Amino acid sequence: MSNTHFQLDRQGRLLHFLTIEGLKRHHLIEILDTAESLRGVAERRVKKLPTLHGKTVVNLFFEASTRTRTTFELAAKRLSADVLTLNIATSSAVKGESLLDTLRNIEAMQCDMFVVRHEQSGAAEFIARHVKPHIAVLNAGDGRHAHPTQAMLDVFTIRRHKPAFEALQVAIVGDILHSRVARSLIHALGILGTPDIRVIAPRTLLPVDVEKLGVRVFDNPTIGLRGVDVIVMLRLQKERMAGALLPSEREFFQCYGLTEERLALAKPDAIVMHPGPINRGVEIDSRVADGPRSVILEQVTNGIAARMAIMSITLGNHARPTGEQI
């Protein structure tokens, strides 16, 4: 994977955060440890650190996402950065400017970080390859490819409840095929040494070569959920599905939706996760989503700490003399 090395400098430090694939365990641990120390910031009366004071963070959102954009905006502001949000679809596109010209112009405004969300796989890496070396690029979701900050907040949430990844059984349930969340999470769990990662989905919602990711495949949740520590329910990405891969939402819920009965198959202290926004009654029953084992809202809180950590680390690595950079 070219991008594996591309997001690192010669010393192997993170310059961008584009994909989990190819990162080392120490990269993930550094993020998790930094997130842990930053998580306390949001509980203090003054929820701000001066880390990015005088830096400019630009949200480049080619795909709408209030939730993700908001958490990045809050993360940047709590690190004292100035934040600029550009909805590209509705701005310079009007005047027929190409993506590269738009990028060149924004970087000429001496911004320090681009947070990129795009419906095409590879968009964030494309941008990282074309920006000036002092700019850090964070992938906030690109097509079906990756959503690495989501994966980091997920493993951060898991670690706060179940610190020993090397003893963990994790089930990921639902639309694996269209889920950049699932892809990134599987990579992160693997790097952290999780021995048992299961994906539970109908064949039509699985990528062809899913086993190559190092997961065990189940199409029956009654078997797949047995004894797991963590259940990650995926959102049914209705807006990304072309054609009729599914009979109906109701049928999906009957076959795969997480109910209290199915949850009972997992370990008694299992946690239930979901990247949000949830479709109640489609992939998850409300009693489970709002129940005592759900950590879905903790994920949102942790998302800010994880993003603050990734912002601090990547921009910190850019602060060295530029001659050192690749």
Added chain:
Amino acid sequence: MSNTHFQLDRQGRLLHFLTIEGLKRHHLIEILDTAESLRGVAERRVKKLPTLHGKTVVNLFFEASTRTRTTFELAAKRLSADVLTLNIATSSAVKGESLLDTLRNIEAMQCDMFVVRHEQSGAAEFIARHVKPHIAVLNAGDGRHAHPTQAMLDVFTIRRHKPAFEALQVAIVGDILHSRVARSLIHALGILGTPDIRVIAPRTLLPVDVEKLGVRVFDNPTIGLRGVDVIVMLRLQKERMAGALLPSEREFFQCYGLTEERLALAKPDAIVMHPGPINRGVEIDSRVADGPRSVILEQVTNGIAARMAIMSITLGNHARPTGEQI
């Protein structure tokens, strides 16, 4: 009114600001006195106080309002808060998320205050009942129900010109039926001891039980305006009117519009108010709106001070140990 007590803690201090109804005189005086001291901030070269530094204020606007949103945003920024504006109609609603799930997610981002504008009466209280105890909710207008920060800036403006509420004659003219401004103002004036509150409107624009609010009803402005100290003209809420309650704008102006002739019926030093935006030639003649007795633009200035005061007070009351909270 359940909400009367709901917005207070056990010591009777303001945790939210949802409605004027049921508040005590000391609550209003505290806001007015704080607003008075904050009003000077905007006249200083550095218009900022560190009061809300490190706090996150979220504008939740389910109903468009540039003016009100802007004054809340400025008030928060002048208190050094970080401000997030979410236009709910155009964001998570796209993905079919329920209001409660949206709220849960925003509060999980560890925000401190929600400023809520909604076209449905009771929306702000509903939200206040469902957010975590550390979050303060301010009602920035809910349906026909209440607009309590507008009422506070109105009585703040009145007090700066006519400090003795217990000797005041106030006339509120126009579409009382659809006006949350009128409802909240009548409550505030009553609590502050105003002995003579008059509403002047055609019967079709009056609520059925309007006298129960403690007001005197006039349908003839020539009689109703006589000798008053304060005239509050209401905006003809065309966008809220269903059906033909009125013959025409022109006819309304002829019968109720504030002209210099009608203004002459009031006390010589009477002040003229309007919550804005004004419909020139519909509820008010331009010569009056722009004339020497108009304090309409002072209301805008005072609105920022009043909102800064309410933000400071409610968040200050939340800053106690959480164990103390209801």
Added chain:
Amino acid sequence: MSNTHFQLDRQGRLLHFLTIEGLKRHHLIEILDTAESLRGVAERRVKKLPTLHGKTVVNLFFEASTRTRTTFELAAKRLSADVLTLNIATSSAVKGESLLDTLRNIEAMQCDMFVVRHEQSGAAEFIARHVKPHIAVLNAGDGRHAHPTQAMLDVFTIRRHKPAFEALQVAIVGDILHSRVARSLIHALGILGTPDIRVIAPRTLLPVDVEKLGVRVFDNPTIGLRGVDVIVMLRLQKERMAGALLPSEREFFQCYGLTEERLALAKPDAIVMHPGPINRGVEIDSRVADGPRSVILEQVTNGIAARMAIMSITLGNHARPTGEQI
């Protein structure tokens, strides 16, 4: 020109920045020198100065422009101002409020500076004439009239490469007729003593009285570009052209587009400028736009410094006792 003097105080200092026309050389030099000292700010690790801390800058954009709005927003934030962006077309216009009432309301919120973009010539001056004396108004482009901050960033960029304006030959190529950029730049170059300003365009894209601006007119770029130090290509303002003044984009490129061949006619160290966004293959060939003599992206960087300078100077002049003001 009434506006010539209108933007100055009695001591001849800039209170607003509406047009280049009628300014003195020392006004421009003060802006250029200030921009030069501010340019370094963006290269520091902490890209912020406290100059406008506690000030409120309002972007009043009646015409969409992500690029210009963004540079003003960044300039204001790097000077520590609070920034409010109002897209007027979509906000209070909804409720039918007049422009003057909107202005009165925003100024009542005790803002310090209005940055105005409007499709009508004279709009910024109109606003400057009607706001309270403590408010500085910057013209961010009004119709075909002026774009003075663009002109200042252009001459700032020229001076960084060719400091001696009194020895300069400058060619401005393209749609002069619809270009507020060209008008303002011609004024600025003239004030700075540029002896040879050329406009190169088909007659249909030239104002009737263009020679009165003190320029030499060429319709043939092969002659007009000969020996120049600076080439300023204008954007083909397709959205501003009514009727068929041009045969086709392709024909325009063949006749006037800046190619490497045409660039070779200029001095060997000539610089190539463009206000952006560029139409590749219409007014400029990509090899030139991205080539070693292009300073197009430097213009973007310099635009922030120039705007920071203009903001600092105009607000600084407002900070005197108000009694001194006109």
